[in-house]
Amino acid sequence: MIDTMPNESVITFSQKIEKLITNMELVIQGKRPQIKQVITCLLAKGHILMEDNPGTGKTVLARTLAGSIAGEGSADAIFKRIQFTPDLLPMDLLGTHVFDDVRKEFIFKKGPLFCNILLADEINRASPKVQSALLECMAEHQITMGENTYALEKLFFAIATQNPIEMEGTYPLPSAQLDRFFMKVYFGYVEEETEIAIYKSYIQIQQHLEKIKQVLSMQDILDLQEEAELVFVHDEIIQSVSNLVRATRAHEGISVGASTRSGITFIKCLKANALVNGRSFVIEDDMQEIAVAVLDHRLVYKNKEARQTVLKQLLSREMDRLSKLKLH
Amino acid sequence: MKTIKHISSLRFLAQIVFLLLPTSLIVFFALWNSNQYFSVLQEQWKTLGIYFSVGMLLAFFIYQFRLRFIPSFCVLIFLLFSGYKILDNYAIGEFDSFFITIQYLSFAYLFCVGWVCGWGLQRIRFFPILLSSVLLLICIIIISKTGLLTVSKLLQYLTPVVLYSVYIVYTTEALRNKEKADRRFWYLFTGRLILFCALLGMLFGGIVYLLYPEIQDRVEEYGGQGKEGENQMLQTKKDGTVENKESMGLGSSNNRNKNPEPLFCAHIENYLPGTEIPNPLYLTSFHFTKYDSLTETFERDTNFVYNDEFVPDPSKLLLYSTYVDSSKMKYAFGAKNKRTVEVEIYKKRLSKTAFIAPSTAFFVQPITVEKAYQKEFSSAYRSKSYVSDLNSAYFIYNSEDPAIRHFQEQRFEVLRKAKGYEDIDQRFMQYYTQFPSDGKYAPIKLLADSIAMHKQSTIDKILGVRDYFLQRNALGEKVFAYSDNPGIPGLPSASKLTYFLFESKKGYCAYYAGATVFLLRSMHIPCRVVTGFLTVDRSDKNKGWYWFYEDQSHGWVQVYFPEYGWIDFDTTVGNDDAQQSPTPDGTPPLQPPKPLLAMSAKIISVDTLRKLAEIHMQHMLYKDVEYTQLDENISVDVQVATIWKDSLQVPIQSLHKGDDVMLVSFAEKLKSFKPEKTAKELLSKFPTPVPIDEVYFLDLKKEEKKKALEKPTIERPFTYYIRTAFGVLLLLFICIFTIPFWTFTYFKYRMKSSKDSKQKAYYAYKAATFLLHQLQVARLQTTPLQYAQQIVDRRFGTQYSAFMIVFLKAKYANQLLNEADKQVIHSFYAPFQKKVKFHFKPFTRFVKFLNLNTFIHYFLLPPPEQNSKL
Incomplete structure (x- = not known):
């Protein structure tokens, strides 16, 4: 039967994803939704921006993810981390031409961007020049230096973090550049019980982080990314995405609504999210889970109140519409 | 969340019982009273009262929701107006159209008034004060229209309205302040209300009792004998006579x-x-x-x-x-x-x-x-x-x-x-x-x-x-x-x-x-x-x-x-103004000849050729002497007779066996006799057949029918209409309040009758969500799947989420359902309902199924952008 085919493949893929999540949860406790969102971004071939107070586990999450995929071998993913500071130059990211004494020519010394998983820590502390260089690379998947163009790795996943409270000495990302991130995830504090559990077992967690096992190969990730593209999206879901995106443009509380590119990104993320949840089709729950993360940072609100309510309202309207639909 | 909803439904019911019902009654009373003084109402106070009540009830119900009064009222007016236009165009016959239009207009007016009242009671805090002042005003107008005002009449008009005014203001406020109602809501509230009413009645009664002589004086002074301009000797009846x-x-x-x-x-x-x-x-x-x-x-x-x-x-x-x-x-x-x-x-x-x-x-x-x-x-x-x-x-x-x-x-x-x-x-x-x-x-x-x-x-x-x-x-x-x-x-x-x-x-x-x-x-x-x-x-x-x-x-x-x-x-002194004929006297009518003989009888047979008839006589009048309860058969000669049916002259052929007729004779032949003691003696002296000059049809059946028709309308007491109105309202209530049940049954029926698994899954989903919604298992902001996983299954131990996964697959995926999925759909609903019902007492379930508020929310789409002002 035809219909069972994707199902079976989905089962094997979802097992792999489940393995990845379980592995990450050894280190990151009580953050399953965030882990899932990160993986969703990874599978949607996008990049993620994480924002929250220091010490909530952003960096640890990125490291864990990298550790779960990256390894020592040549076929394994390479993980790089850059700490963004105000004096960071684009060169420090992209790499630079250096003079080779032996060959008597300039050769290109690859920067840290040539990796599979990049953790760009505290991205908003770097100068706009650096930020835009990074974001351009994320969008283009290639680096142009002078006359030469260098392609990035096939699997290139950037995890950027930023601290909201450090207003002084920061260069906030312009909204046009925020658009390059598929999702913006608010990390948040864990619940009390989890927090106590973390305190009790911080030593083990530390050990886990140090000895994190690689559970998936890079090829697995690439396969999963391809599989995510095959997830089925019902027309009504697409309709809802369109409704939601268009509603943001027409809403009085929003000065700049979501673009068409946002819609495409949204659908990509929905597919990936469905796969992360072990499904070969998108349902309304996928929308509920990622809509805010995907759309919120793309919108320019007129005031604070709108920021807190508008998107949720629009979303809940679409959710209600979907839940009441009769589809067949 | 759950409790608040529960109370709001209870409050709604209380409002209907304590606010709307008395208002309806007082309006019935006011209409009944005004009916005696304004013939415009044409004896239709009960119908009008029902129009009013229905309008009020509907408005009261509808304005619970987020509806703006002015647009919705404009829509109502527009509907009524277009209804009026349609009626105007389609009613057949001038009289009919006029009659129906009048009916419709009175309906429209009363309905609108009721609508405004319902809206006011629902939305405006001080509306009862306005309402009672309007009622008092009406009452005063009625009293001022009363010709012969006595203290008892005054009290009869005034008491209900005054009591109502105080009652409605108190009750509205009491209901409004009852924010935190619990199970004993009815008990406490009814008790307090009864106490209040009793006190009010005692106070009012006491005042009337103490001040009775003074009231009487005032009534004598101002009520007196009717109003200026009233004819003290004559009265005009409703038909203008x-x-x-x-x-x-x-x-x-x-x-x-x-x-x-x-x-x-x-x-x-x-x-x-x-x-x-x-x-x-x-x-x-x-x-x-x-x-x-x-x-x-x-x-x-x-x-x-x-x-x-x-x-x-x-x-x-x-x-x-x-x-x-x-x-x-x-x-x-x-x-x-x-x-x-x-x-x-x-x-x-x-x-x-x-x-x-x-x-x-x-x-x-x-x-x-x-x-x-x-x-x-x-x-x-x-x-x-x-x-x-x-x-x-x-x-x-x-x-x-x-x-x-x-x-x-x-x-x-x-x-x-x-x-x-x-x-x-x-x-x-x-x-x-x-x-x-x-x-x-x-x-x-x-x-x-x-x-x-x-x-x-x-x-x-x-x-x-x-x-x-x-x-x-x-x-x-x-x-x-x-x-x-x-x-x-x-x-x-x-x-x-x-x-x-x-x-x-x-x-x-x-x-x-x-x-x-x-x-x-x-x-x-x-x-x-x-x-x-x-x-x-x-x-x-x-x-x-x-x-x-x-x-x-x-x-x-x-x-x-x-x-x-x-x-x-006659001791009235001469009036120089009067006794003048306003118009010259007309021509007096031609006096009909005085009938010698008048008989009421039933026709036994008619000979249309020879113009003779056999009649069975029941009643006879000869030279003003009456003979009753007769049982005589005689033959009459109708050769020269004119036959009248109503005011039409008809030929002899229209006389049929069994017709009741009045036969009148002026014949010279009959003049010579003297009234005898019995009819038999007299009849034996009459020439046969007895010459008859006029025949009148007596439509006894018609008269009886008329009486039968008139009787119920005349003799129905006031309470009958109250009961009818109450019955109609009750029926309406029952109809309205069983709607949730019928909807639920419909979903279940569709579920059972569907052959297609997807269809079946859909109606199972509908029935399940409806049941949970009506039982007020709050969904909060969850998606249906989360709802199933996090709320329903945890609380009731059902297999709802397993079903939901299959249902969502049926809904959104491009795959066919496999046998296992179909099995899930088939075996889902019955145990689910059983388990859910087990968690609620039958009475609670019953009450919750009556809750229309919840019911309507099931079908409402989320309110459109609430913060549109932002």
Whole structure:
């Protein structure tokens, strides 16, 4: 039967994803939704921006993810981390031409961007020049230096973090550049019980982080990314995405609504999210889970109140519409 | 969340019971009251009340939700208006369209008013205050329209409205403040309400009880006798016809309607003995024997047995049938100078039910109006009265006419010789000389004594009263004058009669008659007031014919003389303005020949060729002698007969076996016989077949049907309509409140009947969500799958999420369902419902299924962008 085919493949893929999540949860406790969102971004071939107070586990999450995929071998993913500071130059990211004494020519010394998983820590502390260089690379998947163009790795996943409270000495990302991130995830504090559990077992967690096992190969990730593209999206879901995106443009509380590119990104993320949840089709729950993360940072609100309510309202309207639909 | 919803439904129910129900009742009451004074309402107060209640209920219900009043009301108005336009265009027939339009308009108005009330009660905090003030205003208008206001009537109108006003304001506030209602909500609230109502009732009752005398004074002062401009003698009935009032009040004015249309026309063959001067037979309607000092009204009294009143309803008698009753006449006529006078009355604007005749009547027979006059005269009857030759009420009027004067003198002479009252029954004397002992009438007694001084005979005392009214002052001016606007005394509690007699000295007939009765009764002369019409000889063009107009309604006095009976005396002084015929008298109708023989019978057979008929006779009248309960078969000759069906002449062929007919004969052949003791004897003498001149169809069945139709509408008591309205409301409530149940059943039915698995899954999902929604298992902000996983399955231990996964697959995926999925769908619902129901008590489930609020929210889409103002 035809219909069972994707199902079976989905089962094997979802097992792999489940393995990845379980592995990450050894280190990151009580953050399953965030882990899932990160993986969703990874599978949607996008990049993620994480924002929250220091010490909530952003960096640890990125490291864990990298550790779960990256390894020592040549076929394994390479993980790089850059700490963004105000004096960071684009060169420090992209790499630079250096003079080779032996060959008597300039050769290109690859920067840290040539990796599979990049953790760009505290991205908003770097100068706009650096930020835009990074974001351009994320969008283009290639680096142009002078006359030469260098392609990035096939699997290139950037995890950027930023601290909201450090207003002084920061260069906030312009909204046009925020658009390059598929999702913006608010990390948040864990619940009390989890927090106590973390305190009790911080030593083990530390050990886990140090000895994190690689559970998936890079090829697995690439396969999963391809599989995510095959997830089925019902027309009504697409309709809802369109409704939601268009509603943001027409809403009085929003000065700049979501673009068409946002819609495409949204659908990509929905597919990936469905796969992360072990499904070969998108349902309304996928929308509920990622809509805010995907759309919120793309919108320019007129005031604070709108920021807190508008998107949720629009979303809940679409959710209600979907839940009441009769589809067949 | 859950509890708040629960309370809101409870509050809604409480609002319906405690706010809407009393409001409906009070509106019913107000409509019922106003119905008595505004014929616009056309006896439809109950229908109108239902319109109002429905409008109010609907609005109350609808405005719970986020609806703006002005747009929604505009939509309502628009709908009603388009309905009106449609009706206007499609109703067939002019009359129908008019009737339906009126109906519709009254519906629309009342519905809108109800709508506004419902909205106000739902949304506006101070609306009850407005509502009760409007109701009070209406109540006051009704009271001001009331002609004869008494304290009991005042209280009857005012009490419900006042009580309602206080009640509604209190209850609204109490309900509003009951934020945190719990299970004992009903118990506490009802208890408090009952206590409040009891206190209110006691307070109101106490005030009324303590202040009763003062209220009474005020009512006497301002309520008095009707309003300015009201005709004190006549009343206009709903069909536009006119008849004498059943009470005669002393008003501040008497509006004599100068309607130029005559009321009726009478043929009276009665002249003063030996002259061509018409004996002024005053036509009597009612006798007023009692005086109500509270309202200063003369009233009828049927308690006294021998009151000589003969008040039949001519409209209820069959054509040509007679009604004779002299059982109440004991004192009506003496042995001396007695005579029978026949009068024929042809009614124009006079009510069909009214009966007027010279005093004292004992016989009535409806007669036909000749065809040519049927448009002008609605009905006619013939009556007979016993009158005395001495009875001539020209007492003050026309007293300068020498012929009358001469006759009057003769009459007084005869009456002077009449016997005294010594032998008369004490009860009779007591009854007809009763006099209010109220102190304010004491001056009248003194006046009577001064008039009666040195006068021996009754007639001299009466003449003394006449002379008192006719007295002139030193300048030769008349002291007493006629006025239709006598005004009211300055002192509120004073009697209008004493005011008339001693101060204003002007008034209309009721004042003169009333004063005369008071004076005579204080002289111990039995007398009474009668009302009716006064004949005036206006022209001698048509001898014996008299025309009566509205301004000829009159009241005068009858005095009892032993041996002579009741004699009319009219003490009203001449009115120079009145007695002028507004229009020249019309042509009197052609008198139908007096039937010799009238028979009501059933037809047995008809021979249309020879024009003979066999009839079964039940009732016969020959030369005014009646034979009843007959069982005779005779044959009649209808060769020359004209046959009438309603007002149409029909051929003989339309006579059929079994028809009920009235046969009338004027034939010469029958003239020679004398009435016999039994009908059989008489019939044996008649020629056979009996010649018949006129045949009238008696549509007995139609009459019965009419009665059957009329009966229920007339005899339904007030409570019936309350019950009907209540029943309709109840039915409506039941219908509305079972809607959730039927919806649920529908989903389950569709689920069971679907063949397609996807369809089945959909309806199973619908039924499940509906059940959970109605049981108020809050979904909060979760998606259906999260709801199933996190809330439902955890709470009830069901397999809802397993089902939901399959359902979502069916809904969104492009794959077919496999066998395992189908199995999940099939086996999902029954155990699910069982488990869910297990968690709720049956009664809780029942109550929650009645909750319409929840029900509606199930279907509502989320409110459109709430913060659109941002």
